[in-house]
Amino acid sequence: MTAMTMIEAIRDAHVIAMERDDNVVVFGQDVGYFGGVFRCTHGLQERFGDHRCFDSPISEAGIVGAAVGMAAYGLRPCVEIQFADYMYPAYDQIVSEAARLRHRSAGDFTAPLVIRMPTGGGIFGGQTHSQSPEALFTHVAGLKTVVVSNPYDAKGLLIAAIEDDDPVIFLEPKRVYNGPFDGHHERPIVPWSKHPLGDVPEGHYSIEIGRARVHREGNDLTVLAYGTLVHVAQAAAEEQGIDAEIIDLRTLVPLDVDAIVASVEKTGRCLVVHEATLTSGYGAELSAIVQERCLFHLEAPTLRVCGWDTPYPHAHEWSYFPGPDRVGRAMLKLMAT
Amino acid sequence: MTAMTMIEAIRDAHVIAMERDDNVVVFGQDVGYFGGVFRCTHGLQERFGDHRCFDSPISEAGIVGAAVGMAAYGLRPCVEIQFADYMYPAYDQIVSEAARLRHRSAGDFTAPLVIRMPTGGGIFGGQTHSQSPEALFTHVAGLKTVVVSNPYDAKGLLIAAIEDDDPVIFLEPKRVYNGPFDGHHERPIVPWSKHPLGDVPEGHYSIEIGRARVHREGNDLTVLAYGTLVHVAQAAAEEQGIDAEIIDLRTLVPLDVDAIVASVEKTGRCLVVHEATLTSGYGAELSAIVQERCLFHLEAPTLRVCGWDTPYPHAHEWSYFPGPDRVGRAMLKLMAT
Amino acid sequence: MTTQGDESVAKLQLRIPEPARGQRPPDRVRYISKAGEMQKPALDEKVERIALMRKQLVRVLDDDGQAVGEWVPDISVEEKQRGLRNMMLTRAFDARLLQAHRQGKISFYMQSLGEEAIACGQQRALRPGDMHFPTYRQQGLLISAEYPLVDMMNQVMSNEFDPLHGRQLPVMYSSKSHGFFSISGNLATQYIQAVGWAMASALRRGTEIASAWIGEGATAESDFHAALVFASTYQAPVILNIVNNHWAISTPEDFARGASATFADRGYGFSIPALRVDGNDYLAVFAASQWAAERARANLGPTLIEWITLRVGAHSTSDDPSVYRPPREAEEFPLGDPVQRLRQHLEFIDEWDADRHVALQTEVDAQVVAAFAEADSHGSVKTGDVGSAHTMFDDVFADVPRHLREQRDAMGEQGGQR
Amino acid sequence: MTTQGDESVAKLQLRIPEPARGQRPPDRVRYISKAGEMQKPALDEKVERIALMRKQLVRVLDDDGQAVGEWVPDISVEEKQRGLRNMMLTRAFDARLLQAHRQGKISFYMQSLGEEAIACGQQRALRPGDMHFPTYRQQGLLISAEYPLVDMMNQVMSNEFDPLHGRQLPVMYSSKSHGFFSISGNLATQYIQAVGWAMASALRRGTEIASAWIGEGATAESDFHAALVFASTYQAPVILNIVNNHWAISTPEDFARGASATFADRGYGFSIPALRVDGNDYLAVFAASQWAAERARANLGPTLIEWITLRVGAHSTSDDPSVYRPPREAEEFPLGDPVQRLRQHLEFIDEWDADRHVALQTEVDAQVVAAFAEADSHGSVKTGDVGSAHTMFDDVFADVPRHLREQRDAMGEQGGQR
Numbered sequence A, B: 001m002t003a004m005t006m007i008e009a010i011r012d013a014h015v016i017a018m019e020r021d022d023n024v025v026v027f028g029q030d031v032g033y034f035g036g037v038f039r040c041t042h043g044l045q046e047r048f049g050d051h052r053c054f055d056s057p058i059s060e061a062g063i064v065g066a067a068v069g070m071a072a073y074g075l076r077p078c079v080e081i082q083f084a085d086y087m088y089p090a091y092d093q094i095v096s097e098a099a100r101l102r103h104r105s106a107g108d109f110t111a112p113l114v115i116r117m118p119t120g121g122g123i124f125g126g127q128t129h130s131q132s133p134e135a136l137f138t139h140v141a142g143l144k145t146v147v148v149s150n151p152y153d154a155k156g157l158l159i160a161a162i163e164d165d166d167p168v169i170f171l172e173p174k175r176v177y178n179g180p181f182d183g184h185h186e187r188p189i190v191p192w193s194k195h196p197l198g199d200v201p202e203g204h205y206s207i208e209i210g211r212a213r214v215h216r217e218g219n220d221l222t223v224l225a226y227g228t229l230v231h232v233a234q235a236a237a238e239e240q241g242i243d244a245e246i247i248d249l250r251t252l253v254p255l256d257v258d259a260i261v262a263s264v265e266k267t268g269r270c271l272v273v274h275e276a277t278l279t280s281g282y283g284a285e286l287s288a289i290v291q292e293r294c295l296f297h298l299e300a301p302t303l304r305v306c307g308w309d310t311p312y313p314h315a316h317e318w319s320y321f322p323g324p325d326r327v328g329r330a331m332l333k334l335m336a337t
Numbered sequence C, D: 001m002t003t004q005g006d007e008s009v010a011k012l013q014l015r016i017p018e019p020a021r022g023q024r025p026p027d028r029v030r031y032i033s034k035a036g037e038m039q040k041p042a043l044d045e046k047v048e049r050i051a052l053m054r055k056q057l058v059r060v061l062d063d064d065g066q067a068v069g070e071w072v073p074d075i076s077v078e079e080k081q082r083g084l085r086n087m088m089l090t091r092a093f094d095a096r097l098l099q100a101h102r103q104g105k106i107s108f109y110m111q112s113l114g115e116e117a118i119a120c121g122q123q124r125a126l127r128p129g130d131m132h133f134p135t136y137r138q139q140g141l142l143i144s145a146e147y148p149l150v151d152m153m154n155q156v157m158s159n160e161f162d163p164l165h166g167r168q169l170p171v172m173y174s175s176k177s178h179g180f181f182s183i184s185g186n187l188a189t190q191y192i193q194a195v196g197w198a199m200a201s202a203l204r205r206g207t208e209i210a211s212a213w214i215g216e217g218a219t220a221e222s223d224f225h226a227a228l229v230f231a232s233t234y235q236a237p238v239i240l241n242i243v244n245n246h247w248a249i250s251t252p253e254d255f256a257r258g259a260s261a262t263f264a265d266r267g268y269g270f271s272i273p274a275l276r277v278d279g280n281d282y283l284a285v286f287a288a289s290q291w292a293a294e295r296a297r298a299n300l301g302p303t304l305i306e307w308i309t310l311r312v313g314a315h316s317t318s319d320d321p322s323v324y325r326p327p328r329e330a331e332e333f334p335l336g337d338p339v340q341r342l343r344q345h346l347e348f349i350d351e352w353d354a355d356r357h358v359a360l361q362t363e364v365d366a367q368v369v370a371a372f373a374e375a376d377s378h379g380s381v382k383t384g385d386v387g388s389a390h391t392m393f394d395d396v397f398a399d400v401p402r403h404l405r406e407q408r409d410a411m412g413e414q415g416g417q418r
């Protein structure tokens, strides 16, 4: 075990995957010589050479389109989109190509590739460095969508994603790169070295895509969360003294429905939280599934605490971000119903 | 009143909007000289000249990007994407630009434009001529999303969309262009001339964006539908002898929540139907809203009958399409709960 | 915003390319060189020197059918006869399936009438292991690679024997083993993918090259740019084909080409050597493809080729060109017909005659008829003879995940249908 | 797929552009012409003739500061002095805000150090009513248009007086009245929008033209292609500026340019006249901008201009160039510094001297200090002095719809904050 930040865990996952399989290639804007604006690929070019890790032109469509072609050849590209907010130019290649290639060719060609992107706000990035577009991927048949919340999961899930034979969207909430951020932006950053999930095994291990993790056991209510909001929910529960069961979904598609149903049937109350805008966010799917499968166990309507239906505002990001107060108030409201 | 197909009603709406306002310009692939592959802009170039209606290169990004610039200048572009399946190359211009321009410039610049696109399957179009991507627009703050189900609404809503000061996504289910298709693909097509909603007033009229329409009154259960599925739900209700209240939402964002709540509180049961894939479809948002606002009126879980989570298969489109049998079975199941 | 301004300056206006009817068919092809006129540059010739020939047209066959000039490919008579057969087979294949559409046996079809030389010729000039990233109008690639006609027809009919399980629109074939990448309904996406595939071959120090295909109209799409940027930056071993058949459904080439003289010019914006080639001249197609392939294999990077031809038929079975097409366009097209021209050449060199031609025509027709009879015996989507609807849940992912298993069960045995 | 193949051919490999450190700063600029060497083509000169000059560089100021050649713009001494002032004001503005960032008063900043002549010069060469579609490095446009410095600073500080209500990242200004389109964080999107705006002006028979701005790195983006296609096809009245400052964060220009000789070449792929211009030569900037604007206004269509300059500073306050930058790059950059070169010219023509320069420096510094003091008095996002969080719900739509009113109420009075 070594204490790692999530950045170090992601870098380590790259190294291990590249060492085990020559077909793994890594590229994207500033990822080669420089090592990525968040340093997640730092040292890979030096270590593996410029035919394994290299910089790309500023063309997200080109990065993903080329990756699809490379994957069809037999490689396993793991590419970085510098910010999730900039994935839109690549959206056609992701939705119409990577997601559909296996199906439309009946398995003749496949697209085993990973598209990594930093998501979420909290760094004063404004509307184009703060987005959480997961729901734009979960609606697309053929994509697996992973969102990580800590270094241990990040390494195990990234290795699993690179080894997966299907295209995987790998979302990295940038606010938890360096510590388990709980939404208290006014407080000093707690480093991962002080958190059990910052303990990362050396060498190869992988975490099954499609399995949720019970982050905190409890009986009062169930919180369905992923990414940064896992830590926010924990802070809210502790501050409100509510015995919440917090489920870190980790994978949105395929979804671990059993873990959700088991918990909601136990608690009878459910809160869904995410940072993305509310309307048509992935929380809507979770809320729909909960009432479809657990309606007669529900003692209260499932609530959603999410980003507002506006662009992510630079100066007001802490009013936009669903922090511990908002999440806590929703917990109290749920318990009062 | 004149009997019109939905194509004629859309063409008529263009003519009226272009006559009333010189700032309305129309362009897209094959829309000028040829009049559009579905003939929705037929005759406009001849009538208004090539500086009001013209062909464009095959670049959806260019069409929408240029439209955003024209709108910023002061025009009201109404552009056609040949099939909704081909909107992805324009997605960045739609999401990052058209939807955000007013907000990010604090109203200094605006993007009053309409993006029309044919949606849905049922014409043996396969996976790239059959999609219904509405949920990819409803998740984006700053976009209004309209889906039409009949000629009367199509004309009134398109005029309203062109006159609207915000960007409007205008979705036209191609299967109802020529008649109120109820899912019985094995039966002959019923023309709009035989349907009351095929009666279209001459001249200018508009329908408020954000208002649903009660397509059929009933007391047993509420069906939330839009586009083609409105007619499918009606057929299913009649075939199963269920007194369903069918609400044609017409606008997905902004949503007519009052109409939904009033109906569900009355019936106590709700069925959500759409052609798009189930997971993270707009039906998830509707289901979530219904349980948030009406949980204690619900006698059964809100059910969703939607397209499967696969690409739209060419040969099996009728197994993919949520037809009257699937919708009817869901109605029976709801009543049995 | 008002448009008041200094009245001393002219009011602005746009150039809206004139519609098709305004164009005389004979003027359709700009800059036609004489056969043999254009020289053949060395493989490693400086791009700036090749650029000096940008308005010339690679042509080998003259009006008498004689092969002349530096571009005459060094290929056997048998190879030429094989090319003729491939083109005639492709044309017969298209004809039979168009007929099947008229008979209501299939839902949709797209022919390559008049463009057969390009796909058939390039397929023969490349090697097994190379990968083509085609559009829907390169069926000649599969046919020349001897992919079974009956499998193609089963795909078009979406019947139980369709290798793609009826998932794709007719003509959207896929065959890795025959060097034919899965066709996408979304234009241009394959162009950058081809560059990526070629990059992969080079990243792994392979020897295979990729060939990207696009229509002139689709060069306006963004992925065309991504492909040229990546091909130019990394010097990927790829052939960038632009098939200029002068039409994009109803719009003439002008809308995509803009003010530039040729589509080949696009390459020079990236210092990618670019040729304009007579796409109806089988020998020119073979020679130009071979030249580009040798450049790629010699690590000399990408080559762009603009193929000049004509879409003789309708865009697809859904299209009615009478609304926008100038009359007599095919008849007056200055580059003639690819089958006739290669036939004329073989006759000129006394390796062909009318009897052999009739015999070959009979043979290919029979081959097509036999294949169609077999495919037709399996029925089609129109007769409801399709495989199990449950197959739609396969291949969404490598394994069928839980939510898709649940949906498959929900669909029920009969597979819905309503 | 295996990579076995004919062993007679070489194994393939890619060209991965060499990292920055490999490049000697003095060689950074390809093809440097002497001042006055390049001729000035007539406005309606054939694009193919202009293309012959594609490797030349429009330069007016020689090493002594003398203005020489056909491109010498016909502008008054006052206009030149104004240009000097605008550049110095822009530089002082940047310096003060960088200091503010070090002081922890603002969250982020991007300077234009070394590139001031381009935005400042072109703004003066165009007319009121024309519209610029800038990137985040053209603050010189706003400053030269006399947009209030304090408003810019309020935006950067995101305080209560920020015209954009703290919604945008610092430097993402917007001012329609000053011909400055709202800056997007998404690269290249504005390029095709500028073409659309120019098309609109022409569709309405107006007289205003648009000016599109992009960095050399972002020309790899797809919207760059869409812009060139539409500009070329419709011959829109637009100036297509490419600011080649040799860096895209950590990647050298090579990644976007690929194998082509220049970025100006991109224009020739579309038969769009393209100039390479010394971007650190204020007079060359003015003259080239004026030439392009006159072409647009005369309905002669788009002009592409590659501006050669250097990003002297870091990409942004989040960037650390020491990791990737060659040492002494700015010192050895062959085109010098724009402020110094215009100053030298004014001194050469005896319209300037050291005393006046010091006086002007003092004046612009004072202006900036005064503006900053005022902005600073309103506080910043760092001191929590921001407007009401409820404003985030305005301008999502023209009117606030019901669901946003409900969310605004749910946010509560204090506006959350946690």
Ligand SMILES: Cc1ncc(C[n+]2csc(CCOP(=O)(O)OP(=O)(O)O)c2C)c(N)n1
Residues within 6 Å of the ligand: B029, B058, B082, B086, B089, C135, C137, C185, C186, C187, C214, C215, C216, C217, C218, C219, C245, C247, C248, C249, C311, C315
């Ligand atoms: C992204 C996208 N936009 C639009 C279409 C609709 N479409 C199909 S073919 C076609 C014309 C293509 O013309 P061209 O590229 O010249 O190829 P050709 O048909 O002439 O072979 C269009 C517009 C599409 N399939 N994909």
Ligand SMILES: Cc1ncc(C[n+]2csc(CCOP(=O)(O)OP(=O)(O)O)c2C)c(N)n1
Residues within 6 Å of the ligand: A029, A058, A082, A086, A089, D135, D137, D185, D186, D187, D214, D215, D216, D217, D218, D219, D245, D247, D248, D249, D311, D315
């Ligand atoms: C679509 C998109 N992709 C990536 C980025 C991240 N990014 C911001 S600036 C930049 C470099 C741009 O370089 P260049 O175009 O040369 O402009 P310069 O910074 O040199 O002025 C990148 C990659 C972005 N803002 N938008």
Ligand SMILES: [Mg+2]
Residues within 6 Å of the ligand: C215, C216, C217, C243, C244, C245, C246, C247, C248, C249, C311
């Ligand atoms: Mg074509």
Ligand SMILES: [Mg+2]
Residues within 6 Å of the ligand: D215, D216, D217, D243, D244, D245, D246, D247, D248, D249, D311
């Ligand atoms: Mg740059």
